Amino acid sequence: MVVFQKPKSLCDVPLHYCPGCTHGIIHRLVAEAIDELGIEGETIGVAPVGCAVMAYNYFNCDMVEAAHGRAPAVATGIKRADPSKIVFSYQGDGDLASIGTAETVHSATRNENITVIFVNNAIYGMTGGQMAPTTLPGQVTQTSPYGRDVKHCGYPVKISEMLSQLEGPEYIERVAVNNVKNIRNAKKAIKKAFQNQIDGKGFSLIEVISSCPTNWGLSPEKALQWLEENMIPNYPLGVYKDRSAEKEAAAK
Numbered sequence: 001m002v003v004f005q006k007p008k009s010l011c012d013v014p015l016h017y018c019p020g021c022t023h024g025i026i027h028r029l030v031a032e033a034i035d036e037l038g039i040e041g042e043t044i045g046v047a048p049v050g051c052a053v054m055a056y057n058y059f060n061c062d063m064v065e066a067a068h069g070r071a072p073a074v075a076t077g078i079k080r081a082d083p084s085k086i087v088f089s090y091q092g093d094g095d096l097a098s099i100g101t102a103e104t105v106h107s108a109t110r111n112e113n114i115t116v117i118f119v120n121n122a123i124y125g126m127t128g129g130q131m132a133p134t135t136l137p138g139q140v141t142q143t144s145p146y147g148r149d150v151k152h153c154g155y156p157v158k159i160s161e162m163l164s165q166l167e168g169p170e171y172i173e174r175v176a177v178n179n180v181k182n183i184r185n186a187k188k189a190i191k192k193a194f195q196n197q198i199d200g201k202g203f204s205l206i207e208v209i210s211s212c213p214t215n216w217g218l219s220p221e222k223a224l225q226w227l228e229e230n231m232i233p234n235y236p237l238g239v240y241k242d243r244s245a246e247k248e249a250a251a252k
């Protein structure tokens with residue numbers, strides 16, 4: 001009996017991510033969801049700019065590279081051109097919550113039938129650890145060496161809370177990948193986000209609280225601990241919007 005194997009939707013190549021980076025776990029969860037839903041032949045992914053820029057080398061499906069922050073607009077174009085395809089974007093917080101804020105908000109408010117995987121590690125990883133819109137108050141980064149000062153730089157942008165206020169989107173959930181329980185829950189949420197698209201329900205975004213041991217200056221293990229103690233209290237996990245579930249509850 002096979003107990004553990006690489007998902008078919010992940011290419012058999014080494015990933016370039018730093019040791020202990022949770023991008024790899026998130027890739028695996030997305031690939032497992034694609035395998036389990038049997039949609040590998042009809043899925044098209046949109047890769048971001050950021051550490052996951054080479055996601056097109058890792059997912060075993062058609063992939064398109066978008067300019068920084070533009071992935072939801074590119075995904076919208078692909079999905080509208082061929083609604084039979086299952087289209088997802090995979091984006092970091094610098095990509096999605098900074099330069100791509102407009103694309104994110106407007107694809108959500110239009111309830112585009114796409115799936116967005118939003119990897120929030122509270123920093124610009126690829127470019128060397130600058131402050132991101134999601135950097136925590138007081139968090140030290142390359143561009144906030146004394147810690148993020150909210151008087152000067154404002155407060156973190158809380159994407160799940162923000163998008164859940166819009167009427168448009170179908171499903172918004174925040175998950176984390178710091179322990180087995182949370183990883184299993186993240187998988188369930190990601191799979192549901194793809195299932196919603198298959199069912200034609202519209203825009204689903206899963207915010208995944210992730211680690212960046214390299215730019216946080218921590219060992220992989222300490223990074224997971226930091227995530228639990230600092231990220232999760234600032235970014236509470238849970239379902240922020242599930243329109244179908246709300247409708248079902250109201251009908252009872």
Ligand SMILES: Cc1ncc(C[n+]2csc(CCOP(=O)(O)OP(=O)(O)O)c2C)c(N)n1
Binds near residue numbers: 119121124127132212
């Ligand atoms: C238009 C444009 N502006 C800026 C950049 C530089 N840039 C590349 S990656 C990046 C930030 C990536 O951070 P994030 O999206 O959080 O992803 P991570 O690397 O942390 O996974 C920036 C600012 C760029 N490539 N293109």
Ligand code: SF4
Binds near residue numbers: 020022125
């Ligand atoms: S810089 Fe950070 S986000 Fe990028 S691969 Fe390394 S650990 Fe991961």
